[in-house]
Amino acid sequence: MKRIALFLLTNIAVLVVLSASMNILGVGRFLTANGLDLNQLLVFSAILGFTGSIISLLISKWMAKRSTGARVIDPQHPSNAREAWLVDTVHQLADRAGIGHPEVAIYEGAPNAFATGANRNNALVAVSTGLLESMTEAEVSAVLGHEVAHVANGDMITLTLIQGVVNTFVVFFARVVGYFVDRTIFKTERGVGMGYYITVIACELLFGVLASIIVAWFSRQREYRADAGAARLLGSREPMIHALARLGGLQSGDLPKSFEASGISGGSAIAALFNTHPPIPARIHALQVAQSV
Numbered sequence: 458m459k460r461i462a463l464f465l466l467t468n469i470a471v472l473v474v475l476s477a478s479m480n481i482l483g484v485g486r487f488l489t490a491n492g493l494d495l496n497q498l499l500v501f502s503a504i505l506g507f508t509g510s511i512i513s514l515l516i517s518k519w520m521a522k523r524s525t526g527a528r529v530i531d532p533q534h535p536s537n538a539r540e541a542w543l544v545d546t547v548h549q550l551a552d553r554a555g556i557g558h559p560e561v562a563i564y565e566g567a568p569n570a571f572a573t574g575a576n577r578n579n580a581l582v583a584v585s586t587g588l589l590e591s592m593t594e595a596e597v598s599a600v601l602g603h604e605v606a607h608v609a610n611g612d613m614i615t616l617t618l619i620q621g622v623v624n625t626f627v628v629f630f631a632r633v634v635g636y637f638v639d640r641t642i643f644k645t646e647r648g649v650g651m652g653y654y655i656t657v658i659a660c661e662l663l664f665g666v667l668a669s670i671i672v673a674w675f676s677r678q679r680e681y682r683a684d685a686g687a688a689r690l691l692g693s694r695e696p697m698i699h700a701l702a703r704l705g706g707l708q709s710g711d712l713p714k715s716f717e718a719s720g721i722s723g724g725s726a727i728a729a730l731f732n733t734h735p736p737i738p739a740r741i742h743a744l745q746v747a748q749s750v
Contacts, residue, residue, distance in 0.1 A: 506624030599696035606686025631660035
C-alpha cells in the first residue's frame with residue numbers, strides 16, 4: 458500500500474498544481490460562451506498528459522528507492538564479495554552498451570529486478586535478494602544484461618512519451634464527449650452542468666483502460682528487445698534463456714505499479730491485453746529462433 462500510495466499521491470499532486478496554475482494563467486479556459494475551444498483544450502490536455510508522465514520519470518529513481526526500500530551499493534566500498542561482483546558486472550555491461558554506469562541496488566523481496574531513471578547515463582538497476590539467492594551467477598548476469606539493455610534502448614523515456622501521448626488523448630476526448638453529452642442529453646444551454654462532469658469522469662476511466670492496452674502492447678515489444686539486447690551484451694542467448702526458464706518456475710515478486718514495466722518478470726495469462734510482459738515461453742521462443750545475438 459505504501460508503494461502504491463506514493464505513486465498515486467505524486468500524480469494527484471501534479472494534476473492539482475497544474476490545473477490550478479493553468480486556470481490562473483488562462484490556459485485551461487477551453488469552455489467559452491460559444492462552446493469548446495478545441496485549440497485551448499488540446500494545449501490543456503497536452504500539458505496535463507505530458508507533465509505528469511515527465512515528472513514521474515524525473516523522480517523515478519527516488520520513487521523506486523523509497524517504494525522498494527532498495528539500498529544503493531557504494532561502488533567504492535561494497536559490503537561483501539557479492540555486492541562487489543554485482544557492481545562490477547553491471548559496470549561491464551554498461552561499458553559494452555555504451556552508457557554511463559548505473560547505480561546498483563539490492564532490495565528485499567521475491568525474485569525480480571528492474572531498471573529506472575531519467576536518461577541513459579543516470580539510471581538505477583536493482584535486483585531482489587530472492588533473485589540473487591535463486592539463480593546462478595550466469596543467470597543473474599543475464600537478468601542484469603536485460604535491465605542494462607532497457608536503459609541503453611531508452612525504453613524508460615520512450616514509454617514516458619507514449620504515456621504522455623495517450624494521456625493527452627484521454628483528457629482531450631473525455632472533455633469533448635462530456636461537453637457533447639451535456640448539451641444533447643442533459644440539455645444544458647449555458648456553461649456546463651453535472652452531466653459534463655459525470656461524463657468526463659466516466660470517459661476518463663474508460664479511455665484510460667483503453668490507453669493502458671496500447672501502453673502495455675508497446676511494453677511487451679520492448680521486453681523482446683531487452684531480451685535480445687541481453688543476449689548481445691553477453692555474447693550468447695543461452696544465459697537469458699536459462700534465466701527466463703528458471704524465473705518461469707518461481708513466484709516473481711511484486712513491483713510498484715510505476716516500475717513494473719521495467720521489471721524482468723512476466724504476467725499471468727489473465728487479462729493478457731494489459732500485461733506489460735509477454736509470457737515467458739514466448740520470450741524464450743523468440744530468443745531461440747533469433748538469427749543472431
